[in-house]
Amino acid sequence: MNTNKNTFEELCTGFVLNALSEDEERQFRSMLEQASDEQLTFFEEMKAIASEIAVLSSSETPSPAVKERLMDTVAASKKPAPTRQMTWYRFAAAASVIFILMSIGLFFYSQNLTDQVESQSEVIADQQTTIERLESEVERKEELLTILEARDVDLVIMDGMADMSPNGYGKVVWDKVGGRALLQVANIPSVPIDKDYQLWFIVNGQPISAGVFAVDDPAKDNFFKIEQLQSSAAEGAFAITMEPKGGMPQPTGDMYLLGNM
């Protein structure tokens, strides 16, 4: 028993001083596995005594590079690669989702803008048409007004023919000096697509064509400007007949309005 104790103590002190042979070291490790508490305590105490001898070491200063390398190694080990990869993947996934959502949002926003632009373009086109129509109307009214402004005009009232347009009404304001006339008609039927109304100036029993026109809204007064109506005749009459599209050299159709100077 005492021999065993001495053997353990000898091997233990040699072990803590790293002074055993490889065989002895294996032997001691084997003994340590079955060591008593007392032996384990002895082992811990011997380790403490051995480490205490280290305080007698000469104090030597290592190169600063040692600590730099150490801290670099530590810093590198603190960055777990899998987590970093995971973070990268998560970031990439999040960025992709954001990108897709933004793309979808931009697409619909773009579509909405396009619809709005198209809608506004249609409104602008409609308004442009209206403006052009009004401008044309104003221009036309101004032309008619210039006829009315003439100081010397003849006024000829036309009445509706009983069988064709009993309620028909017509009026010619003739500027003989200017060779122009204003025609106003109302309550005569709309003309078919292949027909036109034709105004005739009848002098000495001979009809002279003064122009063609169409009426598409009988309920309202329709005004027309008649160019090139020149005559020095003091007497005569105006008549309106319905003729084939474009008019005829001589009246061929039914008469709708008639009035004498």
Place this chain on the structure above:
Amino acid sequence: MARIKSRDASALSELYDHYNRLLFGLILSILKKRVEAEDILQEVFTNIWEKAEQFDLERGTVYTWIVSLTRNKSIDRLRSKVYKEQKKQSTSLNDDDVFMPLYSEDSDPLENTILKDRAKRVHQALANISESQRMVLQVAYFNGMTQSEISEEFDIPLGTVKTRMRDGMMKLREILSKDLEL
């Protein structure tokens, strides 16, 4: 040590600042070459960082764990075939590269006050064991020699080396136990 376990690099930095000179002196005394010693010193602290979880306060102090780790690594390098070959070539080619400090007998070897006091107590303890016991402990500890190498180098029977080593350590334990609370 708890801070190191929780991966606080600044704690390792502080530990390094506290012990690097002492441990470097210890490694140098065993390996005799600065480059090798610096390599081992870095390896020791890298191990402390990586294996901090293995440290068990119930089985010893941080100081004991670190010194044991340092000596084990130094001795392993000393006895490696590669190191023995390098040492042989280096010694023959460039003697200036060979560093041969033994442990310090100076009364003021350390800057750290606490370690300085402890060194003084260990000095006094060693002074109270026999010269023959002190010699085997010193060459084993600071030169990394095995009992067989000591026996052969100093022409002392192996059994005597073992007995002197055990008795010397037992005596040191007896003297230092009060200070170390063993």
